[in-house]
Amino acid sequence: MNNRQARNFAIGATAVSALVFLALTLDSHRQFGKLTNADQITPQVTHGKDVWHKYNCINCHTLLGEGAYYAPDLTKITQHRGEAYLQAYMRDPAQFYDEKKHRRLMPKQDLSDQEITDLIAFLDWVSKIDNQGWPPRPILVTGSFVPGADTIGSHATGEESAPSAARPVTAEDDPRAQGEHVFRTAVPACNACHSTAPGADMAGPTLAGLATRAAEILTSDSYTGSAKDVEGYIRESIVNPSAHLIPGKMYSANGTSFMPTGYDKSLTQEQLDHLAAYLASLK
Amino acid sequence: MRYKSQSVAYWYFAVAMVLFGLQLVFGLLSASKYLGPDPLLYILPFDVTKVIHTNLLIVWVLTGFMGATYWMVPDESRTELHSVKLAYIQLVLWVLMGVSAIIGYLFRFGTGNKLLEQPLPHKIVIVICMLIFLYNIGMTIKKAGRFTTTEGVLMIGLVTSALLFFPALLHYENYTVSIFYRWWTIHLWVEGVWMMIMGAFLAYLLIRLSGADREVMEKWLYVIVGLVFIAGILGTAHHYYWVGVPTYWLPIGGLFSALEPAALVGMAMYAYSAIRRAGMSHPNKLALHWTIGSALFSLFGAGLLGLAHTWPSVNKWTHGTLITAMHGHAAFYGAYAMIVLAMITYALPSLTRGRPEEGNSLGYWAFWLQIAGMFGMTLSFATAGIGQVYLERIMGMGYLDAQLKIQVHFLMLIATASLFTVGVALFIYDFFRHAPAFIVDNQEETSAVARASV
Structure with a gap:
């Protein structure tokens, strides 16, 4: 192989890969609406997404498995916890978890009621995205399917005032x-x-x-x-x-x-x- | 140093060093929060230290790329830079952007969009800096009329990096679509065009340090670029697992990202054969350590550790766990941190006063402590991640319970990260302990080097 052939290989390989990638991107756009239930992206969901961004949630949590691995994945959280629970949780996480025992705690975010409600609407929309059935087994926040593991x-033992x-x-x-x-x-x-x-x-x-x-x-x-x-x-x-x-x-x-x-x-x-x-x- | 204007590189490198040091401060803070409880919960919570840690990485590596380019292009094109003044204006703008972004993050002033947290005004300044940079380099090459293949690969890498930043400036209503385009910027940077930049620096260093034949080196550089893009472009699909995109991205991601190690094996073989067949022995053996080290550590971190969790049926269980942090740390360090440190080590003897060309024991300590520390950190993330996957994802233990069970690996992480930090501290100390002095070599010597390197 000479220099010229090597260059043609580089250009050809890149061009073909890029073309295939662009074609698949176009096709994906054709399918995004259906896969993500785009018709259900209400103004409330959009505002909830802004809340998600505003409070930098992704730099502790993961959503759809993307984020910072420091706090639980929230992809399906609205299917594991009811709205009332999530409302109360986001008002004050310390009521639910103890930093001394769990070693980490979500700081209180001081969200407005509107922000909380819309954030839950956003998370609920996320939970319904068709993502090939991931996660294959529910990801729990606490507790366990395994007897005695939680x-x-x-x-x-200890203080009665600890969160439940x-x-x-x-x-x-x-x-x-x-x-x-x-x-x-x-x-x-x-x-x-x-x-x-x-x-x-x-x-x-x-x-x-x-x-x-x-x-x-x-x-x-x-x-x-x-x-x-x-x-x-x-x-x-x-x-x-x-x-x-x-x-x-x-x-x-x-x-x-x-x-x-x-x-x-x-x-x-x-x-x-x-x-x-x-x-x-x-x- | 053969051209006076190459001295701008020193200031870019100096900024990169300071930011690298700061990155580690925030990295260590983040790591200690894994052990908890966190006394800084309401002052500097994890999300803030983490966003600063990753942003500083991107900014200092890019600063290093720019400095290294300003160093390399005059050498390759045999001319002074088009405008030193523009290079300094660019640096000042860049630093102002970086510093104000970091201060903003302390007050949660960011977009909250993973890795693209920079607020829009900052993103626009990034674009302006890139345009100044590309204009300056482009004009330099145009005026010189000498354009080498190595330079060409570097330039295409830099121009496409700038182009690929544009999807990051747009707003997407649909969260899945915004994920889709996030990786156009981030993935195609780190597993595509930045690889070209790295490949170009690698070729430049190997030609200079080992006297390898330019014709041969540049031919193989093309082959490596071809392999990078065959695997890298369609390999973007491995970021499209489980995020709400069509299912065909799963097999595509598996197949093409499994090919990614091919380019990295190629790069490591390329570096190794270059030193085997070395026609001359450059005194700067320390720079050679960093150069070969970068090629080998990339193969390990980016290639093998990426391969470990890239297949969809594996990734189904590891997606969103510390396994990703394992791969991320080793890959970024091997491919990008080390190549910038290699360029700095190569350039530094002629940018500072009284520094021995062949390096000193401090420099070697910095090298080996960093390698050992990063290797240990990678293993700590790996063991923590494997534990997490089995306990949380496979056995179904709750996230918080599983994290408590893997605490010992976080202790290991902090221990090895401290070792790494010592290595980096030595490197930074060694960088600054010789005052800058910009000595232009005389022509007789350089023409001999130039002949050897053509």
């Missing part, structure tokens, strides 16, 4: 929060066999979306139990697992569920109430 809250994610639950807490504690501490522990992640069936079926499924089961003809409402169904499943069987050879045989019995004795009425209240919140 060590900050459940094992921590940084201390054990107490009798003053919301019944659902106490129910989540029962979920992890009952014997045998519920989370040894059940995950709360969509699609993650373990020895027992996943409990993600339980409330929705329970409502469907209650109205279907195949239901064999005697519960009248969702919490009743959940309570019945805990104390009498064989009252209604979820189809599947890995879950039951000869009309008997594989789930352990005896929770009616090992848990108090109050604990059962809390547990049912927690599980009924998994919509």
Whole structure:
């Protein structure tokens, strides 16, 4: 190869690559609208995007996996946390996390109510972008699909005034929060066999979306139990697992569920109430 | 130094040194926040230190590129610069832009758009500086009438860098579209046209330092440029994973960015064979260390560590984790920081008084401490990132819980970053401890060098 051929190679390779790249760019523009639901970019979403930029969020968080890796990814946050939670969180993050235990904390941003609402609208729009199903498994902020791995809250001891994610639950807490504690501490522990992640069936079926499924089961003809409402169904499943069987050879045989019995004795009425209240919140 | 006007390079290098030092201050601050709790939470939170850290990197590397170009072009075209005054005006404007941007970031005065945080007025000043720069260099070459291939590659790299900045000036209503065009600037800079700039500096240094045959070096420079663009242009697709663009970008990104190491292997082989077949031995062995080091560290950081997470089925799990920080640090340092340090080390003996041409032990300490420190930092980010991917992404542990489990790697990061900082501090100290003195070589000597280098 001589100098001239080498130069022609460089120019040719660059030109061809650039042309292909430009053609694909044009085609991408044809598809952006549909993939990103561009028709749903309301003025509110646009303002929310400006808020996202104004407060430099991307230099701690990641969004669509892009950002600074110092704070949780927010791509699907509106599918994991309700609007009321996010509103309260953005007013004062210190109510939710403890810098001493979690080692990092989001500084209070002093957003106006309008800014908060619009930012949530923007994040909700982002969560619906068609991005090839990423992330392949939900990215959680805290807690875990793995039993016992979320060590900050459940094992921590000390001051009562710590935010809820940084201390054990107490009798003053919301019944659902106490129910989540029962979920992890009952014997045998519920989370040894059940995950709360969509699609993650373990020895027992996943409990993600339980409330929705329970409502469907209650109205279907195949239901064999005697519960009248969702919490009743959940309570019945805990104390009498064989009252209604979820189809599947890995879950039951000869009309008997594989789930352990005896929770009616090992848990108090109050604990059962809390547990049912927690599980009924998994919509 | 053969031409008096090459002395402007000194001031560019001096600014680059100061900004490099500042970059590390903000880098160390950011790293310590990974350990937490953060006493500066309400004074200097992570987002501020991080944005300053990355912006200083871009600004000092570009300052170094400009200085190195002002050094190299008179040598290649055998003439004085078109206008020294313009070069100084450009530097002053550039410094004012950089410093005011950094001060602005302290008060959250930025666009909040990753890597393109510079406010619009600053972006416009950047464009003005680039135009002055290109005009000055262009006029110098035009007047000289001598235009080498090495210079040509450098010029095309610089002109396209300026052109690719334009998408960054526009406003995009759709967040996904703004991501799409962010990488036209950032990716096509660092994995495209900046590679041309780096390749040109590498060729220049190898020709000067090893006396390699210009005809051969420039032929292979073309081949490397071709390989860079085959992989680099379509390799932009690896930034288009999971951000809301059509699915065909996934296989394209996987395939073409897997080819990216080819150009870097080519560059490393190029550098190695040049010193093997060296026709002369230049006394500045320290500059040779930096030159070869840059080619090899790029292969490691940009090539191999990029390849480690560029395939879509791998990136699905590593996207947005510290794995990216691992690759980013090693790649930027190897390809761009080291090539600028190589140019500085090569030029410095004739820009300062009483500096031995062959370097001194301080210079070697600076080199090896930086290499060791950056290697350790890369490993710390890698181990932290691998831990994060398995715990958080694969096992499903919450982000905050997983970060607590990988704290030990942050300790390693801070330890190795401190080592790196010592290396950089020595380099900066060595830079400033000899007063500037601009000595123009006499003609007899230079004509011998010129003959050897043609």
